[in-house]
Amino acid sequence: MKRYDCVKVLASEVSEDTLAVVTIGGLRHEWHHARPSPANFFMNNMGGASSVGLGLALALPHRKVVVVDGDGALLLNLGMLATIATQAPPNLVHVVFDNQVYDSTARVPTATAHGVDLAGMAASAGIAKSFRVTDLEGFKERCHQALQTNATTFLCAKVEPGTADVPDLPVDHVEVKLRFVRYLEKTEKLSIHGLPPLE
Amino acid sequence: MTPATAKVIIEGLKQAGINFVTTLPEFNLQPLVQAIHDDAEIIHVPVCREEEGLGICAGAYLGGKQAAMVLMNTGFLLSANILTTLHYHTQIPVLMLIGYSGGMGEPYPAHTSLAKVTEPVLRALDIPYELVGRVDAMPKAIRYAQVQARSSRQPAAILMYQDVLFT
Numbered sequence: 001m002k003r004y005d006c007v008k009v010l011a012s013e014v015s016e017d018t019l020a021v022v023t024i025g026g027l028r029h030e031w032h033h034a035r036p037s038p039a040n041f042f043m044n045n046m047g048g049a050s051s052v053g054l055g056l057a058l059a060l061p062h063r064k065v066v067v068v069d070g071d072g073a074l075l076l077n078l079g080m081l082a083t084i085a086t087q088a089p090p091n092l093v094h095v096v097f098d099n100q101v102y103d104s105t106a107r108v109p110t111a112t113a114h115g116v117d118l119a120g121m122a123a124s125a126g127i128a129k130s131f132r133v134t135d136l137e138g139f140k141e142r143c144h145q146a147l148q149t150n151a152t153t154f155l156c157a158k159v160e161p162g163t164a165d166v167p168d169l170p171v172d173h174v175e176v177k178l179r180f181v182r183y184l185e186k187t188e189k190l191s192i193h194g195l196p197p198l199e
Numbered sequence: 200m201t202p203a204t205a206k207v208i209i210e211g212l213k214q215a216g217i218n219f220v221t222t223l224p225e226f227n228l229q230p231l232v233q234a235i236h237d238d239a240e241i242i243h244v245p246v247c248r249e250e251e252g253l254g255i256c257a258g259a260y261l262g263g264k265q266a267a268m269v270l271m272n273t274g275f276l277l278s279a280n281i282l283t284t285l286h287y288h289t290q291i292p293v294l295m296l297i298g299y300s301g302g303m304g305e306p307y308p309a310h311t312s313l314a315k316v317t318e319p320v321l322r323a324l325d326i327p328y329e330l331v332g333r334v335d336a337m338p339k340a341i342r343y344a345q346v347q348a349r350s351s352r353q354p355a356a357i358l359m360y361q362d363v364l365f366t
Contacts, residue, residue, distance in 0.1 A: 021258070041261065045284040048254040052285070055258020055266070058242060059219065079247030083255075087244060177289040180261060190263035195349050 003097050004030050004164035006139050006157050007068075010095060011035035013143040014066060017187065021053040022068040025104045026163030027097060031068055033166035038183035044173040047076035050094060054084055057092040060188065064091050064147060071098040071112045071156075072105075078121070081154075085126035090150040094122075095143075099161040107161055122154035130154040200364055204334050205230040208296070208363075209238060211338030212267060215345040217294065218242065219264035221252030225271045227364045228298050232269060249274030250281045256293045257285055265345070267294035272301070272317040272358070282324055282354055292348035294341070295356040299330070302360030317358070326354045332361030 007027070011034035014020065020040045022031045028042045041056075043049045053067035074080070074096050084094065100113040112118060119132035129151050133139045139157050146153035171179070181192045208231055212220070221244045222232045236243045242264070246252040249270045256266035270278075275297050286293055301314030321328050327347055331340045340357050348355035 043285070044288050045254075045281055048250065048257075048281050048285055051251045051254025051281075052258035052261070054244075055219075055255035055260075055264075056262045057258075058244065058255075059259040059262025059264045077248075077251065077254075080251055083244070083246050083251055173289050177261075177291065184261060184263065188263060192261065192263055193352075195346060 001134065001136055001139070001157070001159050002164070003027070003099060003157075003159040003162070004034075004166070005136055006097065006159060007031055008034045009136065009140045010066070010068070010143050013140070013147050015064065015147070018064045018066055018147070019056055019060070020066045020068055021049045021056065023049040023070050023073045025070060025073075027068060027070055029166050029169050030164050032169040038179045040176070041180045042169060042173060042176045047073050049073060050077060050080040050084065053092060053094065054080070054087060054089065057089040058087060061089065061091055064093070067092070067094045069094060069096045070103075071096060071100065071118060072102045072110045074118060075111055081122050081125040081127065084152060085122075088127075088152045090152060093146045093153045093155070095155045095157065097159050098156050099159050101161045103161050103163070119154060119156040122156070127152055127154045132156045132158065134158045200227050200230045201366060202230045202234065204363060204366060205234040207334050208337050208341070209234045211341040213240060214338055215342040216265045217267045217345065219256070219259040219266040220244070220269060221246050221255050221266070222269040223249055223252060223271070223274055225298055228269055228271065235269065249278045253278050253281050253293055254285065257291045260291055260293065267296060267345075269296045271298040272313050275356070276313075276316065276320060279320065279324060282326070286354050287324065290352035292352050293354045294345050294348050295354060296341070297356050297358050298364055299358040299360035302330075302358065303332075304361050304365070321356060326356055328356035328358055330358045330360065331363055334362050334366065337363060
C-alpha cells in the first residue's frame with residue numbers, strides 16, 4: 001500500500017478542527033498537500049511528534065489530536081508508547097506509517113524490517129485499541145472508528161517506502177508554529193503568547 | 200529534599216502560573232514529584248525519558264498551559280536534541296527545574312563528573328539558568344525564570360542544589 005494513498009484517506013477522515021502533529025521527513029510534504037491547514041504542526045525534530053501530540057491532547061481534552069508519525073521516529077522515542085498508555089487521553093490518535101526504512105536516510109532498514117511489531121508493542125504497553133493494517137480499506141475503516149470514538153488509538157499502517165511527487169511544504173517551521181499558535185488562540189480563545197504577572 | 204521544601208517549591212510553581220508538569224523521578228526529587236502528583240491544580244505527567252517530558256511540555260504550551268519539567272541534570276544532558284530543534288528553533292518556552300547532581304556539596308564521587316559538563320552544556324544551548332541552593336529563594340527564582348522563558352519564548356532553567364536538594 002502506498003503511503004500517500006493512506007495520507008489522503010486520513011486527511012479526508014479528520015475534521016476541520018482536528019489538530020495534527022506531523023513528524024519530519026517526506027511525510028510532512030504529503031500531509032501538507034493532502035490537508036493544508038493552520039491546525040497542522042510540523043515538527044523540526046525526529047521522534048518528538050508523539051510527545052507534542054500527547055501534551056496537546058492533555059491540554060485540550062475536547063479537541064481531537066492526530067499524531068502523524070513514522071516507524072523510525074517512533075523507534076527513536078519508544079517510551080512514549082508507555083507514557084501514552086499510562087495517560088490514555090481519549091482524544092489522541094497515533095498513526096504510524098511503517099515503511100520499514102529510514103526513508104530520508106539512504107533507505108536503511110529500521111527494526112520493523114526485521115519483524116518488530118509496533119502495534120503489538122503498543123498493545124502490550126496497554127493501548128487496547130492498537131491495530132496493524134495492511135490494506136487501504138482496512139486503514140480507512142480504522143481511521144474512521146478512531147476519529148469517531150473516544151478512546152486512545154494506535155494505528156500502524158504498513159506502507160511501501162517512497163514519497164509521492166508532491167510539492168515541498170512551502171513554510172518555515174517558525175512560521176508553522178506562529179500560525180498554529182494564532183489558530184489555537186483564535187479557536188480556543190487562549191493567550192498562548194501572553195506573559196504571567198510578575199507579582 | 201523534605202516535604203517542607205517540596206511545599207515551598209510547589210507554591211512557587213503555582214504563583215508563577217504553572218499548571219502542567221512532567222517529571223522523571225530521582226531520590227532527592229521524589230518529595231517534589233509526589234507533591235506535584237498530589238496537587239489537584241496541576242496536571243502531572245510522569246515520563247520514561249526526559250526528551251518525552253520536554254516534548255509533552257511543548258505540546259501543552261501550544262495548548263495554552265504553563266508547562267514545566269522536573270528532572271535531573273543527567274536527563275537534561277539527554278535532551279539537547281529536542282531543546283535545540285524544537286524549543287530553541289521554533290521558539291517554544293519551557294521551564295526546567297533541574298536537580299544538580301555533582302553540584303557544590305555533592306557527596307557521591309560517581310556524580311561529580313556531571314558537574315563538569317552541566318553548566319557548559321546549558322551555556323552552549325544558550326539556556327539562561329540560575330543556581331539556587333536556598334529553599335526560601337526558590338519561589339522568586341521560579342517566577343523570574345518562568346517570565347524569562349515566556350518573554351524570550353525559549354527554555355529557562357533553575358539548577359537546584361545544596362539546601363534545596365538535601366534539606
